[in-house]
Amino acid sequence: MKKVGIWIIILIFLLSLAGLSGCGSGSGSSGKPATHLTFATAGTGGTFYPLGGGMAKIITKYVPNTQVTAEATGGSVENARLLDKGEADLAFVAGDVTYEAYNGLGDFQNNKKKIAALFATYSEPVHIVTLEDKPINSVLDLKGKKVAVGSPGSGTEVKARALLNALGITYNDIDEQFLSFSEASDALKDNNIDAAIMAVGAPASAVMDLSAVRKVKLISLTPEQISKVKEKYPYFTESKIKKGVYEKIPKEADTVAVPIVVAARADLPEQTAYDVVKAIFEHLPELEAVHNVAREITLQTAVPAVIPLHPGAEKYFKEKGLTWK
Structure with a gap:
């Protein structure tokens, strides 16, 4: 009887091992x-x-x-x-x-x-951000201005360069500043730059932070400008930063975005x-x-x-x- 009991225990052990092997990470249900x-x-x-x-x-x-x-x-x-x-x-x-x-x-x-x-x-819409009292009302007004274009080698910098290039603006036409979003926000607060280009999901914390202490406006692209950008760089799509996305920025902005x-x-x-x-x-x-x-x-x-x-x-x-x- 003892031998039979031992064989039953062994059989149960082997069956349990077989069951475990069927539930391993290598197999589905x-x-x-x-x-x-x-x-x-x-x-x-x-x-x-x-x-x-x-x-x-x-x-x-x-x-x-x-x-x-x-x-x-x-x-x-x-x-x-x-x-x-x-x-x-x-x-x-x-x-x-x-x-x-x-x-x-x-x-x-x-x-x-x-x-x-x-x-x-x-999508990550391109924000063109400036202060309400700056004489900048279109992207062409960025010529001759100090403009933050993103950190060196960043996605924003690549998109800013492409956007400007499609509209006939090069870094020779602006005083480009390689700043992160937070650095650009601080520079605008202190009036050390004139505008910033930020490719970022909306609402962006850097823009909200800036608008909490300064009157901010977003620059729109015209339909013709949007078409030019999309034609030259097909990865851009038409986009809109809607009114209300930023509580303290009353107007919406037409722009482009990268999905x-x-x-x-x-x-x-x-x-x-x-x-x-x-x-x-x-x-x-x-x-x-x-x-x-x-x-x-x-x-x-x-x-x-x-x-x-x-x-x-x-x-x-x-x-x-x-x-x-």
Whole structure:
């Protein structure tokens, strides 16, 4: 009887091991191997990281046998390179970087990256900020003025240079100041500069901080100027900083913006891309609970997304009746 008892214990132990092996991280509930995806974001202090974490949770929750991990990175340029090398499967990439990476321009000169767009998310409108008493009422009035154009090598500096260039203004025409958002705000407060260009989601804390102590105005672009910018740099989209976004700035401003794109490695399986896009767009309220900026993510603004869509994303949006150029 003792021998029988020992064999029963051994049998139970072996069965328990078999059960555990069937629930490992390598398999989904169906017993099929789980798909593990890496979602490249940016630094933990920005918008990309928490928003990417929220997307990762939604995809993991609603796409069977799929586990997604959001990872902190150096941001858009690094993310494009990670996708190209297959070291990330999904990533946030700013529209201008997406365009340059796909076409082998800018930081990717003659080195096109193998990436595809899944969808556009929120946008970062270009703020042209000055003080109410400054004789600056159009972008052309920036000539001869001290203008903050962003930190050296920053995304804002790239966008400021492109915007001005499209409108026939070079750094030779202004006294450019390479300042961060907070530095530009302080410089305007102290009257050390005349204006600042900031490519940042609205409302921007630097603009709110400035408007709390000084009377501020936002400079609008004309429809013709917006068309010129979009024609020369296709990653820009028409945008509006609406009245009320800044409590103490009474007028809205017409401008351009750069969309933030969720991109994928070009060889991501079509069904996987389709499932990822479907999970996000059918559970947007859950994403909005993670970060307010997710309220800007809609089917109507998801495409076009600067570069060609991944076939899986294209399939989903066509099913929803969307058309685009």
